[in-house]
Amino acid sequence: MAEDVKSKVIHKVAGRMDVSPDQVTEDTHFVNDLQMDSLDVAELVIDLEEEFNLSITDEEAQKLQTVGQAIKYIEGKQQQTQ
Amino acid sequence: MNVRRVVITGTGVVSPVGCSKETVWPAVRDGRSGIRPITSFDTSAYEVHFAGEVVDFDPLAHFSKRELARLDRFVQFAVVAADAAIAEAGLDLDKENRDRFGAFIGTGIGGLHEIEAQHTRLMESGPNRTSPLMIPKLMTNAAAGQVAMRRGLCGPSMSVSSACASASHAIGEAFHCVRYGMADVLICGGAEAAVTPMGLSGFQQAKALSTRNDNPQAASRPFDLHRDGFVMAEGAAVLVLESLDHAQQRGATILAEIAGYGASSDAYHLTLPDPEGRGAARAMTNALADAGLAPTDVDYINAHGTSTPAGDDVEAKAICAVFGEHAKNLAVSSSKSVFGHLLGASGALESAVCIWAMLDNVCPPTINLDDPDPECCGLNFVPHKPQERQLNTVVNNSFGFGGHNVSLVFRKFEA
Numbered sequence: 288m289a290e291d292v293k294s295k296v297i298h299k300v301a302g303r304m305d306v307s308p309d310q311v312t313e314d315t316h317f318v319n320d321l322q323m324d325s326l327d328v329a330e331l332v333i334d335l336e337e338e339f340n341l342s343i344t345d346e347e348a349q350k351l352q353t354v355g356q357a358i359k360y361i362e363g364k365q366q367q368t369q
Numbered sequence: 370m371n372v373r374r375v376v377i378t379g380t381g382v383v384s385p386v387g388c389s390k391e392t393v394w395p396a397v398r399d400g401r402s403g404i405r406p407i408t409s410f411d412t413s414a415y416e417v418h419f420a421g422e423v424v425d426f427d428p429l430a431h432f433s434k435r436e437l438a439r440l441d442r443f444v445q446f447a448v449v450a451a452d453a454a455i456a457e458a459g460l461d462l463d464k465e466n467r468d469r470f471g472a473f474i475g476t477g478i479g480g481l482h483e484i485e486a487q488h489t490r491l492m493e494s495g496p497n498r499t500s501p502l503m504i505p506k507l508m509t510n511a512a513a514g515q516v517a518m519r520r521g522l523c524g525p526s527m528s529v530s531s532a533c534a535s536a537s538h539a540i541g542e543a544f545h546c547v548r549y550g551m552a553d554v555l556i557c558g559g560a561e562a563a564v565t566p567m568g569l570s571g572f573q574q575a576k577a578l579s580t581r582n583d584n585p586q587a588a589s590r591p592f593d594l595h596r597d598g599f600v601m602a603e604g605a606a607v608l609v610l611e612s613l614d615h616a617q618q619r620g621a622t623i624l625a626e627i628a629g630y631g632a633s634s635d636a637y638h639l640t641l642p643d644p645e646g647r648g649a650a651r652a653m654t655n656a657l658a659d660a661g662l663a664p665t666d667v668d669y670i671n672a673h674g675t676s677t678p679a680g681d682d683v684e685a686k687a688i689c690a691v692f693g694e695h696a697k698n699l700a701v702s703s704s705k706s707v708f709g710h711l712l713g714a715s716g717a718l719e720s721a722v723c724i725w726a727m728l729d730n731v732c733p734p735t736i737n738l739d740d741p742d743p744e745c746c747g748l749n750f751v752p753h754k755p756q757e758r759q760l761n762t763v764v765n766n767s768f769g770f771g772g773h774n775v776s777l778v779f780r781k782f783e784a
Contacts, residue, residue: 303435303438304435305434326439326501326502326505330438330500330502333498333500333501337494
């Protein structure tokens, strides 16, 4: 399950920013490493909402700055709903 | 007020008959149609199955996937045409004062591909799943904004939207902007990508389109007695306009001079022209006055000539009213017979055709003109084949739904 979320998030991030999934790790910072701007982040949030069938509020989305934080957040959300 | 001469130093095109001057001008000059069955979506439920689609355009040859996520198809066309025009002009932008450069790109509709994709998402997934990029992609000024951003043009930039007169309005406004000193170089023209399910349905329902499905390449037949509507097309065309001083200082090759811009409104009907053609005539008269020329100075008119029953005869009558006895000396043709109607981009592509025509001293033909409509005043519509002719002054007409009329006057450049 954990690997599944990690792999899916990495692939979504890589696809959105047109980089190889190999270049994306849990430490990857959306802005500092991938030069994402506010529109990229907003698009990624929609991608993740669709992939994992959940809603991410703007307040929560602002706290997600790295791939690892996004994975952790999604896993937490999934545990809440189980 | 300091009035400057303004010249054209670059042209860039994306069209149903090719994506370079080297492919487009021979096709237009020799009358090789770019109208084909639509392949980008299933048209079996539509009354019209053909259009002038851009077929030799690979977005990934020009943009990264990440860039493409932010560019509607009409903006992709505009950016590629602008880059080609700037390249032909030989402009080294890094050496220029780009505070004096800008982009005026017209479009009739804007990002219809994006509108349709996001409307589907809205209906299927609800209001919280549409793209954050939707509005900045679909807005009509996205083309001008992207060209300015990508090329670092920090002077005036805007979109112009007046339906099928959009591109000619953009060029005319750009011309005056440079003439009166608000900018030195303006990248101007139009872009349209509306051959989509909603676009085709909309024009079909307005009864504006030809339904000659059994022979698409004969469907666009301006001034012909058996014309039955226009043929939708897509693409973009962009000109580099610059002050003569600026062009000469950098040793640029000058393709032509833009000498006049005239605009008017019919103030009559949403889609039909003034039946007497008074709006069209005013646009031509205003453009000639702006250029300081007499009707007898004009050699050739690239007509708006869309192939609609309501429009072509009115344009012919307007030409006769403005040019009087000289009308019978003119050559008048519609290049829409070859590439269809690029809507908000048409005026720019046809301006490029005017410039190429002057450079070669050739009037491109009106193809499919088998049986000239007697209501079209018996003008020389250059049927079927090009006509060689010394071309010093040419006029380009563009008219749009809403009753907008624009005429532009181009001249062979003489120092």
